[in-house]
Amino acid sequence: MARYGxxxxxxxxxxxxxxxxxxxxxxxxxxxxxxxLTHAESEHGVVTISLGIYSDAPEKTHDSAFMLKHADEELYKAKESGRNKVQLY
Structure with missing residues (x-):
């Protein structure tokens, strides 16, 4: 796990x-x-997370920027659809 933003x-x-x-x-x-955990500004009233997932076959050779781009797109789909969700590419 690493912070990247x-x-x-x-x-x-x-x-x-x-x-x-x-x-x-x-x-x-x-x-x-x-x-x-209370979060007054959250629509759920508590702290939640949204997760975007990018998954691919091990033989693929995509670089980290490619993978993060697609995971990030899924993250924003999860946020746009109500948050507190998991979205898979």
Missing amino acids: GEEFAIVLLDTDAENARKLAQVICDAISNLQ
């Missing part, structure tokens, strides 16, 4: 297919929401 983090999962990445992301999303 003001409020953005990236997690690289090796040997993990798209479905298992989605499941882990949902566990993380639920865990943050279940903490019930």
